[in-house]
Structures are given as C-alpha cells and as structure tokens.
Amino acid sequence: MESNETTIAPPDAGGAATFDNAPIGVFDSGFGGLTVAREIAKELPRESIVYLGDSARCPYGPRSLDEVDGFVQQIGAWLVERGVKLVVIACNTATAAGLSHAQQTFPVPVIGVVEPGARAAAHATKNRRVGVIATKATVESDAYTKAIRNLDAGITVFSTATPRFVEIAEQGLRMAEGPIEDFTSLVSTVYIRPAFQEIAQEYLEPLRRCDIDTLVLGCTHFPLLKALIGGVVGRDVTLISSAQEAAHDVAHILSRRGALASDDHEPCYDFYTTGEDVEEFRSFGARVFRTDIDRVGRVTFPS
Amino acid sequence: MESNETTIAPPDAGGAATFDNAPIGVFDSGFGGLTVAREIAKELPRESIVYLGDSARCPYGPRSLDEVDGFVQQIGAWLVERGVKLVVIACNTATAAGLSHAQQTFPVPVIGVVEPGARAAAHATKNRRVGVIATKATVESDAYTKAIRNLDAGITVFSTATPRFVEIAEQGLRMAEGPIEDFTSLVSTVYIRPAFQEIAQEYLEPLRRCDIDTLVLGCTHFPLLKALIGGVVGRDVTLISSAQEAAHDVAHILSRRGALASDDHEPCYDFYTTGEDVEEFRSFGARVFRTDIDRVGRVTFPS
Numbered sequence: 001m002e003s004n005e006t007t008i009a010p011p012d013a014g015g016a017a018t019f020d021n022a023p024i025g026v027f028d029s030g031f032g033g034l035t036v037a038r039e040i041a042k043e044l045p046r047e048s049i050v051y052l053g054d055s056a057r058c059p060y061g062p063r064s065l066d067e068v069d070g071f072v073q074q075i076g077a078w079l080v081e082r083g084v085k086l087v088v089i090a091c092n093t094a095t096a097a098g099l100s101h102a103q104q105t106f107p108v109p110v111i112g113v114v115e116p117g118a119r120a121a122a123h124a125t126k127n128r129r130v131g132v133i134a135t136k137a138t139v140e141s142d143a144y145t146k147a148i149r150n151l152d153a154g155i156t157v158f159s160t161a162t163p164r165f166v167e168i169a170e171q172g173l174r175m176a177e178g179p180i181e182d183f184t185s186l187v188s189t190v191y192i193r194p195a196f197q198e199i200a201q202e203y204l205e206p207l208r209r210c211d212i213d214t215l216v217l218g219c220t221h222f223p224l225l226k227a228l229i230g231g232v233v234g235r236d237v238t239l240i241s242s243a244q245e246a247a248h249d250v251a252h253i254l255s256r257r258g259a260l261a262s263d264d265h266e267p268c269y270d271f272y273t274t275g276e277d278v279e280e281f282r283s284f285g286a287r288v289f290r291t292d293i294d295r296v297g298r299v300t301f302p303s
Numbered sequence: 304m305e306s307n308e309t310t311i312a313p314p315d316a317g318g319a320a321t322f323d324n325a326p327i328g329v330f331d332s333g334f335g336g337l338t339v340a341r342e343i344a345k346e347l348p349r350e351s352i353v354y355l356g357d358s359a360r361c362p363y364g365p366r367s368l369d370e371v372d373g374f375v376q377q378i379g380a381w382l383v384e385r386g387v388k389l390v391v392i393a394c395n396t397a398t399a400a401g402l403s404h405a406q407q408t409f410p411v412p413v414i415g416v417v418e419p420g421a422r423a424a425a426h427a428t429k430n431r432r433v434g435v436i437a438t439k440a441t442v443e444s445d446a447y448t449k450a451i452r453n454l455d456a457g458i459t460v461f462s463t464a465t466p467r468f469v470e471i472a473e474q475g476l477r478m479a480e481g482p483i484e485d486f487t488s489l490v491s492t493v494y495i496r497p498a499f500q501e502i503a504q505e506y507l508e509p510l511r512r513c514d515i516d517t518l519v520l521g522c523t524h525f526p527l528l529k530a531l532i533g534g535v536v537g538r539d540v541t542l543i544s545s546a547q548e549a550a551h552d553v554a555h556i557l558s559r560r561g562a563l564a565s566d567d568h569e570p571c572y573d574f575y576t577t578g579e580d581v582e583e584f585r586s587f588g589a590r591v592f593r594t595d596i597d598r599v600g601r602v603t604f605p606s
Contacts, residue, residue, distance in 0.1 A: 099456075100456040101456075103455050103456040103457035103458075104456050104457045105457075106457070109455065109457075110455075110457070115454065120559070123552075123555055123556045123559045123560075124559040124560065125560075126560050126562075150453065151418065152406050152412065152413075153402075153403040153404075153406040153407050154406035154407045154408075154409070154412075154413070155406075249426075252426055253426045256423070256426045256427045257426075257427065257429050259429075
C-alpha cells in the first residue's frame with residue numbers, strides 16, 4: 001500500500017539479498033551488556049552475536065569520558081573487523097562518552113542505550129517527573145537529561161549516581177547459580193539484602209521524594225537488580241530497562257534496512273573478554289545471557 | 304515477567320481506570336494533518352479525534368517561526384480546553400516552531416511529526432545520506448537535520464524547500480473525487496502531471512545527485528504526493544512519511560501510559576476549521592480522512 005516504504009530494497013540492489021546473516025556486535029565494560037545481548041537474542045532469535053566484555057578495564061563509570069571514548073573507538077574497530085553489520089554500545093557510560101564519535105567513524109550503524117531508554121521514559125511518564133540512576137560518568141555527561149528533554153521539554157529529570165549498585169550486581173553474579181533473570185531469588189540471602197536495602201534507601205529515597213513516576217535504569221547492570229529496585233521505589237514507579245528498548249531499536253533498524261538474518265539462519269554466539277579469567281566469563285556470561293555461548297575467547301588491546 | 308514495566312498503573316492509582324476515552328487532539332495549518340489523523344484512526348480505531356485545521360491562516364510555511372509558535376499556543380490551549388488527552392502537532396512547520404514551548408506549557412503530552420520522521424529515516428538509511436523536502440520555514444529551522452544527526456551523527460542530511468508541492472497537493476484535493484490515498488489516480492490528468500513533473504524535476508534532481516537512499520516527506524501534505532514523488536526519485540529511494548511514524552508514536556505513548564480508549568469505545572471524529580468554507584472542509588476532509596466525519600464546526604481565534 002505504502003509502496004516505497006515497505007519495499008526495503010538495498011540501494012545498490014541488483015536483485016540483491018533482503019537478509020544479512022552477518023553478526024551483530026555488542027560490547028560493554030563487562031557483564032552488564034549481556035542484559036542487552038539477551039534481549040536481542042530473545043527478540044531476534046535468528047541473529048548471530050559477537051559480544052565483547054572489556055573486563056580488564058571495568059568499570060568505565062569512574063573514568064573520564066575522553067578515556068572511554070578511546071575504548072569505544074578501539075573496540076568498535078575490532079568488531080567492524082569481525083564483519084558485524086551493526087554495533088550496539090551496550091553500556092550507558094560508553095554511549096554517553098563515544099556514541100557520536102563512533103557513528104562518525106564506523107562504516108556500519110552504531111546504536112547506544114541512552115536514546116532508546118530516554119524515549120521509553122518520555123513515553124511512559126504521566127506526571128512528567130522522571131528519575132535516572134546511572135554511573136557517575138553517565139550522570140555527569142547529562143546524556144539522559146538531554147535526550148529526555150529533547151523528546152519532551154516539559155519533563156523534569158532527576159538524576160543520581162548509584163555506583164555501588166554496579167558492585168552489588170557483580171557480587172550477585174558471582175553468588176548466583178543457574179540462569180539469572182534478576183536477583184529476586186537472592187533477595188533473602190545475607191549477602192545481598194542487608195547491603196542492598198541500606199544502599200538502596202540512601203540512593204533512591206531522594207528520588208522518591210521528587211515524586212517521580214518513572215525511573216530509568218541507566219546502567220546495563222541494573223536490570224539484574226530490577227526486582228530489588230522496584231521493591232524500594234514501589235509499584236507506582238515504572239522502571240525502564242534501556243536493554244529492552246535498545247533491543248527493540250536493533251530489530252527496527254535491521255527490519256527497516258532489510259538486513260535481518262534469514263529465517264533458516266543458525267545463530268552463533270561468540271563471546272570475548274579482555275579479562276584474564278576466560279572461564280569465569282563463560283560461567284557468568286552464560287548465566288546472564290541464558291543461552292549457550294558457542295565460544296569464549298580472550299582479546300587484548302594495546303593500552 | 305518484567306514486573307514494573309508491564310504494569311502501567313497510573314501513579315495516582317486507587318484501582319483507577321487503565322483506559323482513557325478522552326479524544327486525541329490533532330491540528331495543522333489546513334488539510335495536511337488529516338494524513339496524520341487518518342493514520343491514527345487506522346492504527347487506533349477506538350480513539351476519538353478532535354481535529355483543527357487552521358485554514359484561515361494557511362499556509363504556515365512562509366511565516367516566521369515566532370508567529371507560528373503563537374498559533375501553536377493558541378490552538379493547543381483550545382484543544383486542551385476540549386479535554387484532549389494528547390496533542391499531536393500534525394504539521395512540520397508548527398512542530399519546528401512550537402513543539403518545545405507547547406510541551407512546557409500544556410498539561411497533556413504533546414508530540415510533533417519531526418522526531419518520529421527523523422527516527423524512521425535514521426533507521427532506514429543504509430548509505431547514511433538522507434534527503435528532506437519540507438516548507439521553507441521547516442528547512443530554515445534545521446529541525447530535521449538536528450533530529451536526524453542527534454540520532455546518528457554519521458548521517459549527512461540534504462534539505463530542500465519545496466513550497467509548490469503544497470500548492471499542488473491542495474489543487475489535487477480540489478480536483479479529486481472520492482476517497483484519497485494519494486494522487487496516483489490523478490497522475491494522468493492535464494492539471495497535475497505536467498505541472499508536477501516539471502516542478503518535481505527541479506526540486507528533486509539535486510537531491511538525486513546527492514545520492515540519497517532515503518527521503519523524508521517533511522510536510523504532512525506530501526504523503527498525498529507520495530506516488531508521484533516516488534516516481535521521480537525512483538524505487539531505490541525509501542520514502543518516509545512522518546504521518547505514519549507519528550501515529551506509531553501516539554499508539555506507543557498511550558499504550559505505555561495505560562491511556563488507550565477502551566475496546567468497546569465508539570470513536571467520534573469532530574473536525575473544526577478556522578476557514579470560512581465549512582462545507583469545503585467537510586468535503587476535502589472526509590476524502591483525505593477516508594472515514595465519516597461526525598461533526599464539522601467553525602472556530603475563530605482573535606488575531
């Protein structure tokens with residue numbers, strides 16, 4: 001009906017393919033981005049994924065934006081060399097620091113997690129008071145505030161850095177056994193609950209007092225703490241997972257460009273870490289990703 | 304599964320409704336916005352719509368952004384008084400001129416047509432060369448270039464003002480009989496084709512030479528010329544209709560907020576014009592909107 005719009009033929013089409021089985025590249029400072037990778041695998045089960053966790057330099061949160069921008073360039077170039085059709089910066093800090101530069105540098109589309117999360121929050125808030133919890137670097141970059149207010153200038157954004165949530169998520173990962181949706185099952189353990197409750201009150205009580213009705217989990221580690229955070233802020237507050245929203249955008253972009261994998265494509269999940277402990281990465285990774293990982297390798301970047 | 308996210312309870316919930324049968328407010332300088340209204344009615348067949356066409360002050364394109372911003376404030380306030388739950392600025396010029404101000408002023412969400420169209424274009428382009436055709440005011444506001452590059456800083460945007468397309472669309476409306484999807488059926492008439500072909504070549508040839516693979520129809524009149532424009536730029540160029548994209552966003556926002564109309568709601572379509580010829584508005588309106596209009600009224604604003 002809408003003739004030109006639904007015909008997503010490649011511009012260089014000479015009867016060319018309307019699918020692309022090349023993998024999607026996803027990276028993060030460590031495990032957090034696996035929450036994005038698993039949403040992509042859930043929404044697009046035919047897509048292959050190459051994931052890189054930069055564990056050797058994790059966390060990115062306390063680093064300068066310039067330094068993180070350099071990491072994004074390095075890792076993005078490595079992914080592009082591996083033939084990915086799209087790069088997802090599955091880390092809020094790295095998105096704030098390096099998305100725009102990466103988009104200008106790489107020959108494939110690059111998407112981050114900030115804009116999809118900001119859009120979901122702008123659409124979800126009813127009282128136009130949105131909270132954002134993120135790393136120090138992400139909060140200081142003002143990336144969410146700008147992105148949300150760019151979509152709706154009537155929204156007031158309250159951001160707060162919650163660096164210890166990253167530690168708690170990493171600690172929970174080490175303790176968890178079996179697949180991990182979030183840490184609800186760990187909520188009663190002595191390790192998580194007391195530490196979490198105290199810190200969560202301290203971090204989240206000021207946001208509650210700001211009367212927010214929507215809270216952006218502005219760090220890809222935080223979906224792992226979703227049920228715990230929800231328990232503190234209350235059910236009236238809608239929690240936005242950038243991971244899920246970014247996966248929707250990946251699906252939308254590939255579908256628009258006629259670049260989805262073919263229906264009969266057997267996806268392949270290759271994981272790489274810059275950290276020394278490849279086995280730990282395989283074990284944690286498989287639990288967050290909740291699907292078998294085909295290969296785990298180690299990569300080193302010159303510093 | 305994603306507990307807080309899927310429970311879209313209103314923040315003031317005391318067992319309150321999860322639907323909202325209030326109408327959606329849509330306005331434009333004239334008939335163009337009816338392409339947006341019809342996409343909304345198609346995607347959300349239970350929603351009531353109050354449409355205002357500011358025919359008395361049409362076209363907005365040649366006016367200053369400040370003047371148009373004043374019109375947006377005036378019309379938005381009128382729609383809010385009529386109890387709309389959401390305002391759609393179904394006009395690119397008015398979006399560029401007044402969206403941000405309206406979002407800061409009105410107590411209901413306000414969406415425009417620029418961001419949804421820009422996002423669709425950023426997602427669709429493969430060679431990252433996007434063309435935009437719009438009114439002079441929209442092009443001069445740089446709204447599309449900013450919105451597209453904000454989403455992907457690697458995209459080059461080529462914009463051109465095509466004011467005479469608005470005249471042609473209006474002329475086509477006057478000539479057409481029966482429901483109008485676009486003017487394909489009129490392409491062979493002496494009135495449309497020679498005028499259109501000559502003007503279209505002049506406007507679109509420079510964009511073709513820029514090697515664009517995606518073209519944003521950055522004026523809500525232009526979906527009416529879609530097949531004609533597509534014929535000139537060729538099938539390799541994906542045409543983006545902001546009307547359709549804005550309707551998707553309306554659906555997304557209302558669904559996120561639990562503010563869709565109930566399944567058994569009988570929608571009501573009320574149309575208003577500031578122009579003198581109410582009957583002409585009813586006749587043109589019903590043809591573009593392609594659904595019966597319940598009421599057509601006249602409104603006058605103090606100048």
